[in-house]
Amino acid sequence: MSNDKSNRKPFFRITLFLVCAIVMFLALNTLYSFTNTLQRLDVVESERDQWQRPSDVLRALDLQDGNTVVDLGSGAGYFALKLSPAVGKRGQVLAVDLRKLSLFFLWTRALLRGDHNLDVILGAADDPRLPTGSVNAVLICNTYHEFSTPERMLNHVFQSLRPGGRLVVVDRAPRAVEGEQAHEVSLPVVESELRRNGFEIVSRDGQFIDRPGDLWWLVIARKPNSNQ
Ligand SMILES: C[S@@+](CC[C@H](N)C(=O)[O-])C[C@H]1O[C@@H](n2cnc3c(N)ncnc32)[C@H](O)[C@@H]1O
Structure with a gap:
């Protein structure tokens, strides 16, 4: 029984690590798109200043x-x-x-x-x-x-x-x-x-x-x- 539990430990650790890695990846990706959009807005708006x-x-x-x-x-x-x-x-x-x-x-x-x-x-x-x-x-x-x-x-x-x-x-x-x-x-x-x-x-x-x-x-x- 106790052997069964210790066998499961590495599996839980790997799953937890993968879930954390995916969450981190998604968060960084969202942050990257967000800052990218903020920068693009500045570029588009300075072009718009020329004619608006x-x-x-x-x-x-x-x-x-x-x-x-x-x-x-x-x-x-x-x-x-x-x-x-x-x-x-x-x-x-x-x-x-x-x-x-x-x-x-x-x-x-x-x-x-x-x-x-x-x-x-x-x-x-x-x-x-x-x-x-x-x-x-x-x-x-x-x-x-x-x-x-x-x-x-x-x-x-x-x-x-x-x-x-x-x-x-x-x-x-x-x-x-x-x-x-x-x-x-x-x-x-x-x-x-x-x-x-x-x-x-x-x-x-x-x-x-x-x-x-x-x-x-x-x-x-x-x-x-x-x-x-
Ligand atoms: C073409 S954009 C122009 C945005 C901004 N005025 C500009 O010149 O860059 C039109 C905006 O009006 C918003 N809009 C449309 N109907 C609206 C309403 N009834 N009340 C508030 N905003 C509205 C839209 O969601 C959109 O963001």
Whole structure:
């Protein structure tokens, strides 16, 4: 009997060693992919800086030190990370997305950069879960066309803004491809949805980015002041 037990010992040790080795391998592999993706994001984003006109988008938001700004549909944080220094230490960036993984990448990137004024929010498809009446500006870049209920989203954005607060929407114009369903959304459609939801149009640029086969528009809207 005791001989049987001692025979089993090496078997358990080898199994334990193999399980530990597999767990270590999987953990290192996940860490490697994660850091690799973080590095790739930086490379892709610096290439995007060449054509996306990020400083003009930030200027359109008219941010001041200490402001609260929302990046709605933040993804992994191309704009959210640029908004963080723009509102300073006293300010706050609220980055909203539906995808937990994108928000996890953004949260990690903000942590690594020491951007302590950035919070991530897991939104719902028809509700960005924003605070009411305290936001100075909202950015929706390359995301409006993905909204399944744009009017409900606009209503939530409107409620979140302070009177006079800004909303900047940037998106790709529909391409005229015969027989293909347009995935993009046009500036006139968005403008009329903005007006229907109580926004005033401050300005628009139908050719904000004009690259061969790639046209983007930008619209600046405003929640009216309460005395208007
Ligand atoms: C094409 S990506 C753009 C990301 C980022 N704005 C940028 O310019 O790099 C669109 C993002 O919007 C998010 N999204 C789509 N619908 C949304 C909604 N209703 N609320 C919050 N995020 C949404 C998607 O999960 C995705 O991360």
